[in-house]
Amino acid sequence: MANNSVGLYKFRKELLDALLANKHEVFISVPNGDFIEDMQQMGCHFIETVISRHGTNPFTDIALTKKYCSIIKSVKPDIVFTYTIKPNVYGGIACQLYKLPYVANVTGLGTAVENGGILQKITLALYRVGLRKAKRVFFQNLENQDFMLKHKVVKSAYSLLPGSGVNLDRYTPLPYPEETDGVHFVFISRIMREKGIEQYLDAAKYFKKKCVEPVEIQNSSLRAKRSYPQMFFHICGFCEPEYQGKLDEYKKNGIVFYHGMIRDIREILKNIHCTIHPSFYPEGISNVLLESCACARPIITTDRSGCCEVIEDEVNGFVVKQRDSEDLIQKIERFLALSNEQKMLMGRVGRAKVEHEFDRKIVIDAYMKEMENV
Known part of the structure; x- marks a missing residue:
């Protein structure tokens, strides 16, 4: 579960490859986007999931939770991986309702938390609910991890990852250009x-x-x-x-x-x-x-x-x-x-x-x- 196809493909393609290579069936729940066909060609099953990434309308968030519940009921997955705020929160709630193991990845705190005020309090409260039964919560930097622990958002197992990492075989050193034209x-x-x-x-x-x-x-x-x-x-x-x-x-x-x-x-x-x-x-x-x-x-x-x-x-x-x-x-x-x-x-x-x-x-x-x- 993620909020866009670009990040899922560009930064998690190798994980998808590893899961598929180990004979796991992989379903991707994201909004429709430019990289859906690429992931389908890899062997992933696509479930279109509309997400209002920046919206704060509670009705759309309730609808998203219902969508996640519908997906879980239909697919019956063995484990769910969630990325970004709304999938972490509402995907986490859906997994809890069905007593399903899930792993969340905090890819950044987002502006709602960064800017403080009432929106920060609401977001942290939702995070506490969404992450409370996660099998593990991955953080991508130490500051995010310390902040969430300080505010008692995460009580389950957690680990620090080096971000999404980088594919060193794909992104290899390129010849450094001369400055002939500037x-x-x-x-x-x-x-x-x-x-x-x-x-x-x-x-x-x-x-x-x-x-x-x-x-x-x-x-x-x-x-x-x-x-x-x-x-x-x-x-x-x-x-x-x-x-x-x-x-x-x-x-x-x-x-x-x-x-x-x-x-x-x-x-x-x-x-x-x-x-x-x-x-x-x-x-x-x-x-x-x-x-x-x-x-x-x-x-x-x-x-x-x-x-x-x-x-x-x-x-x-x-x-x-x-x-x-x-x-x-x-x-x-x-x-x-x-x-x-x-x-x-x-x-x-x-x-x-x-x-x-x-x-x-x-x-x-x-x-x-x-x-x-x-």
């Missing part, structure tokens, strides 16, 4: 405020203005004077409606290059010198950073939980303050000051870090162990 940066994420898009756009606008400045010379004509190398700011990901107008404006003015949703991000990363992820979103472990590091790309990201686990400041990239465009600009300037060899070395160090700490096989083994216990 330096390329990329923002890979859902385009929303909490992911740091404002800071990224501020930086792109600043460097677009500074990169080429016309100045008068002796023959009264104009030529380009460069205070920085030529720079390109790419964006990949789904654009939330509130940013569509601004993004269109920046594209029109040549400040950014928008690629939309990318099925295989390696096709973008092969031409990129650095991934910028100025997120202050309450996520588990950033898959964007894991995949970029696995492909041997330096990263610039924030010091918040979910990002700081992947970055070592000035080693495999630079740490930037949250919500701080000026600091991001300064860190980009420090990156530009490095030689191509130094940038390449940063990427290699990042690759070594994910090899030692974030191999997806660690995650698969943890889930297979829970299968064996049940």
Whole structure:
């Protein structure tokens, strides 16, 4: 049970493969999406489940619980794996009603918990109900785990995973590009405020203005004077409606290059010198950073939980303050000051870090162990 097909396929495909290889029958309960056919071709059975990811209407949540109950009654699974807030809560409640073993994965606390107030209290109360009889609760970072334990949300068995991990065989080191046509940066994420898009756009606008400045010379004509190398700011990901107008404006003015949703991000990363992820979103472990590091790309990201686990400041990239465009600009300037060899070395160090700490096989083994216990 999960809230979208993209995350289930891109970050849990290897677990699905392992379950199918062990002759287990796998049913996926998610809304319809771009990767459903891929998972069906693998051998999974698809059960379309409508989820209002950001809605707070109690009637739709009751309907979701009823849907999960209907699925359990029909499929009669031996164990259920749930991901993200609503499947964790309402899927957990449904499993309890049918006395079915389930394992929950807290992929991030979400803005409802992050922002505090009455919505946080309601969400934590629902989490207490949804997780109270889970066979195990997996957390993706230590801060999330400590927060949930402090608020007495989890009383059953729990473990810490290295996020969703990264497939080191799929995301292999890519040759580091030369800077013959300039330096390329990329923002890979859902385009929303909490992911740091404002800071990224501020930086792109600043460097677009500074990169080429016309100045008068002796023959009264104009030529380009460069205070920085030529720079390109790419964006990949789904654009939330509130940013569509601004993004269109920046594209029109040549400040950014928008690629939309990318099925295989390696096709973008092969031409990129650095991934910028100025997120202050309450996520588990950033898959964007894991995949970029696995492909041997330096990263610039924030010091918040979910990002700081992947970055070592000035080693495999630079740490930037949250919500701080000026600091991001300064860190980009420090990156530009490095030689191509130094940038390449940063990427290699990042690759070594994910090899030692974030191999997806660690995650698969943890889930297979829970299968064996049940």
